[in-house]
Amino acid sequence: MDGSPKLAATDILSLHGIEVVYPNATRALHETTCQFSDGELTVLLGPSGAGKSTLLRTLNMLTRPTAGTILATGHGALKTAADIRAHRRDTAMIFQQHQLIGRMGALRNVLISRLGRHSVWSSMIGFSMAERRLALDALDRVGLFDxxxxxxxxxxxGQQQRVGIARALTQEPKLILADEPIASLDPASSNRVMTILRDVCREDRIPVIVSLHQLDFAKAYADRIIGLSGGKIVFDGPPETLSDAALTRIYGAQTDSST
Structure with a gap:
């Protein structure tokens, strides 16, 4: 009988025994096994250095695990370069520092996400009217059509981060990853960004995985919280089960876990 890892019907992504050790021998992620389901907003929660960004970046192989297997729906085990490229086309990434081209307009920045769907030759011709409508619809959805x-x-x-979300939507992804998307935003902008991500997750049934260090936002917006400390998962459950004991496992003796 084949004992290799399998992807459950409800899972979009599955990690089995994933570890990350950097070249300087730092173990950023200990052996980790977890699954991510369709239509669920998951928050990776923990202090700086807990392993949130490392775990998030392994999900689209921006950080290559040194051990273990990642399974993605439609692609199976992500082993070959072709499998990884296909998975990345289906996975949108939202960055803390936006990663926009400042001299270009919002629409052009959003359309960049379509390049992965084009061949080299077709990308030289330009974007179709259908793609432009898709991008404009995405900007309208995040309140930036004008x-x-x-x-x-x-x-x-805050507006730049919403352009980043519109760019992610225009990619037509099966999965959205967001690395500290509200770290540099004021509370009002943070709430707007998190509300948009939650609405996308619920309305489009696209799983969204967000790394955060703000406990209050995690509790307010997550369907599921994965708490990390020292490169290990120390909590995994819905926000309402995040007890004081669980917070101590995540943050140790820290008294202010909202910053």
């Missing part, structure tokens, strides 16, 4: 032609370096931080 900023389509505005240079991104003239937008506020």
């Amino acid at each position: 900023k389509a032609l505005t240079r991104c370096d003239s937008l506020s931080g």
